[in-house]
Amino acid sequence: MASLALSRHLIPFALFLLTLTIPATAQTYAQTYANLSRGTSLTPLGRATSWPSPSGDFAFGFRRLDSNASLFILAIWFNSTSPQTIVWFANGDTPVQAGSKLELTSDGQLSLTDQTGNEIWNPGVSNASYAALLDTGNLILSSPSFSSPLWQSFSLPADTLLPGQVLTPGLSLFSRFMDSNFSTGRFALAAQTDGNLVLYPVAPLPSRNFYDAYWATDTMGSGSNSRLVFSTSGDLYYALTNGTQINITSNGTYSTEDFYQRATLDVDGVFTVYVYPKKESEKAIWGDKWTAVDVIPSDICTRVLTDVGSGACGFNSFCVLDENKRPDCRCPSSYLFMDSAMKFKGCKPDFELQSCELDESDSFKLETVSGVDWPKADYEHYTQVDEENCRSFCLSDCLCAVAVYRNGECWKKKLPLSNGRTGNVGGKLLIKVPKYNASFPPPPGTVGAMERNDRSTLILVESLLLGSSGLLNLILITAIFAMVYCCHSRSLMKHNQDTTMLGLNLRIFTYKELEEATKGFSEELGSGSFGAVYKGLLLASDARTSIAVKQLHKTLHEDSEKEFTNEVRSIGQTHHKNLVRLFGFCNEGTHRILVYEYMCNGSLTSFLFGSERPSWIKRVQVATGIARGLAYLHDECSTQIIHCDIKPQNILLDENFVARISDFGLAKLLRTDQSRTSTGIRGTRGYVAPEWFRNTAITAKVDVYSFGVMLLEIICCRKNLEAEAGDEDRAVLVYWAYDCYREGNLELLAGNDEEAMADMGMFETLVMVAIWCIQEEPSLRPSMKKVNQMLEGAVMVSVPPDPSSHITPIR
Ligand SMILES: *[C@@H]1O[C@H](CO)[C@@H](O)[C@H](O)[C@H]1NC(C)=O
Ligand SMILES: *[C@@H]1O[C@H](CO)[C@@H](O)[C@H](O)[C@H]1NC(C)=O
Ligand SMILES: *[C@@H]1O[C@H](CO)[C@@H](O)[C@H](O)[C@H]1NC(C)=O
Ligand SMILES: *[C@@H]1O[C@H](CO)[C@@H](O)[C@H](O)[C@H]1NC(C)=O
Ligand SMILES: *[C@@H]1O[C@H](CO)[C@@H](O)[C@H](O)[C@H]1NC(C)=O
Ligand SMILES: *[C@@H]1O[C@H](CO)[C@@H](O)[C@H](O)[C@H]1NC(C)=O
Ligand SMILES: *[C@@H]1O[C@H](CO)[C@@H](O)[C@H](O)[C@H]1NC(C)=O
């Protein structure tokens, strides 16, 4: 919307130059029209919430938003169409709540205040003696001593022009953000003071600067008085200063006697003329609805082409013109909408991008896409190459997302792809996608050199880890170093260096306080590689809180104090119902102590492998809870946290038997203490993802693997490794489970668990999900987010391949 100063400035124009389009004088308004006198007001919920024009065609007042029933905008709308259609609004970017008020004050100002009394909007004139809504849909503020309005809504347009309304130089229409969200949207129609009428894509709030035009009358220099006129007879034309008229519509005009009409800059950037029949006889032909009779431009998809900005649709998507000449935004294959309710927001890759550290060119392929182009995303251009060169240039370049090959020339394009449209590149457009995904696993034996029969080797490796062969220890240390390094570098990359604890609900404890709370560290709950955990009790005047006090080994480097605080800070920022809450910490001298809430129902180990088998339903709940907590750690907290040590001992249960992940973030904290952590790894043999033993990057997929192993333990209520199982086939649960699954013998796996067998559908789903998670090839494992979707039934679980069939060889 134009600034208030501007609109005030323009009033003389609108009134005196264009009196032909506004057919009455102020004198007649006062006599003819219903009006709002000084001191009257409207409220969103009161008796008077809106106010009609004399004919009842229009109404003015508060409208409740469809997108949020507690928010209102001040608007003018067609009151007798179905649905009622908003044509003007004052506060699209700042909707108000119940308790707000519109008043024509005693000094003649129109003022919208919010529920707290702050003024939200005011057209900037005073001394108005009354306000009136005319039958044209124009709201005026008038004074009897003047023959013209002091202010009118027609001079402050929103996204719509009505017959009788003129867009004068300096004014713009802005599209809304969405049909039910009146915030400033992505497009503008500007009547420029240079004489040009132009459609622009608009940068997001708060800037709203214009990108490159996608339509214009090209009448620059036609004089500073050129203006867009929607005449009372229904003609839409651009009137140049010298009197020449340029028709904007090309599809005929409709009588304003017979049709309600409006020209709206729609959410999708198409400036559209709509008509709605007034008479029953016309309704029989046109239907009781708005019909688009003209669209500008006729093909927005190819018209929008900007150096900056995404184009007609969002980034990484492409625009297809539908049969109504509307843009339809679509994602390329292997890409997903950012938000399927707002397709214009663009798409994101539904796969992990090619790593720039590792050679992953074998894991990706180029798919030919026809009829689509992203003309603006080029970053490299080669000549005198063949298609094979072009393909390998792109495949071996982690930045390359799309390649175009044409007659010996090759272009590389990068993300985000912009200005996507249907079009012909005149050659081949190739988009990079992963070779394999969850629905298309690689055919057996095609990827790695290590085949299924190498499983015995892995068993050997694992069992040898129990002993202490020198060579294996070397491998182990390397693996641990890789883990520690990976978690470390992630933390350094994403760290906020600010060490203040302000704003976090973390308490800093003194050592003495904790000594007292734990009665001198007397009741040990357990111990691990990191140190020991003690039970404690905090006494406040009104409450007693049980705590778990985790004393980390004192062998941390002396100078790590600041890093410790940083790490603790990032742990303290996590809040999720499936995570153990960190209350505070102590960082005093050599003491490094973490204080957690106390979990009264022990760990998953005692829950699962205790004397009585817990109920099936509880186990399923525990499994889904853990999955949610892990997804949060991986994707939702500000710094990604890879647990690196998921195992039943690290899953605790609260008083409602809700699963709570503990010890997350410790992998980073303990990085300086490698020998200790190695004990940790040895202790968690069986949960460790195979890539620890390879020279490949450690990603969040290591947790997915450990989760998969644990999921099998939860559903089968047995440990992964049972040396005393007697039967060799059954000794390792992860292998036995896949064997049972492959042979269709899940009853065998369920054992005598009648509850689980009664819920065989769920049992099978969980087994399949677990097998996906324990794929030895990390890229085949789903993300935890995907695991959640599978567990919730939001996505189908496809048939998992043999976990050990596709592993890249040890490098
Ligand atoms: C509108 O307001 C004017 C000025 O206050 C008053 O003279 C007139 O009677 C009002 N008209 C109606 C219909 O209320
Ligand atoms: C708008 O129309 C509805 C009927 O569709 C009517 O009940 C209401 O009073 C009208 N509003 C105004 C302000 O005239
Ligand atoms: C609706 O708006 C109110 C006030 O801005 C906000 O508190 C509430 O969360 C919103 N509700 C939804 C569903 O967005
Ligand atoms: C409003 O009217 C009063 C009295 O008629 C006058 O003194 C004052 O200057 C006017 N204010 C404006 C802003 O026109
Ligand atoms: C409208 O969309 C904007 C931009 O995304 C958002 O900030 C605002 O909260 C939305 N308003 C409502 C009422 O949903
Ligand atoms: C009016 O101005 C336009 C553009 O400036 C020009 O093309 C046109 O010939 C002019 N018409 C007359 C009648 O002068
Ligand atoms: C513009 O529209 C008017 C009214 O529909 C029509 O009479 C006139 O011929 C049109 N002019 C051009 C150049 O198409």
Ligand SMILES: *[C@@H]1O[C@H](CO)[C@@H](O)[C@H](O)[C@H]1NC(C)=O
């Ligand atoms: C012209 O108007 C008719 C309705 O009269 C409509 O069906 C048609 O789609 C319109 N053509 C264009 C180009 O908008």
Ligand SMILES: *[C@@H]1O[C@H](CO)[C@@H](O)[C@H](O)[C@H]1NC(C)=O
């Ligand atoms: C998986 O890959 C196939 C073949 O490349 C593709 O058609 C399919 O859309 C992909 N599925 C997902 C979920 O990405």
Ligand SMILES: *[C@@H]1O[C@H](CO)[C@@H](O)[C@H](O)[C@H]1NC(C)=O
């Ligand atoms: C679980 O916690 C509740 C509440 O503290 C307690 O009553 C119950 O005995 C606990 N159960 C087990 C198995 O520890």
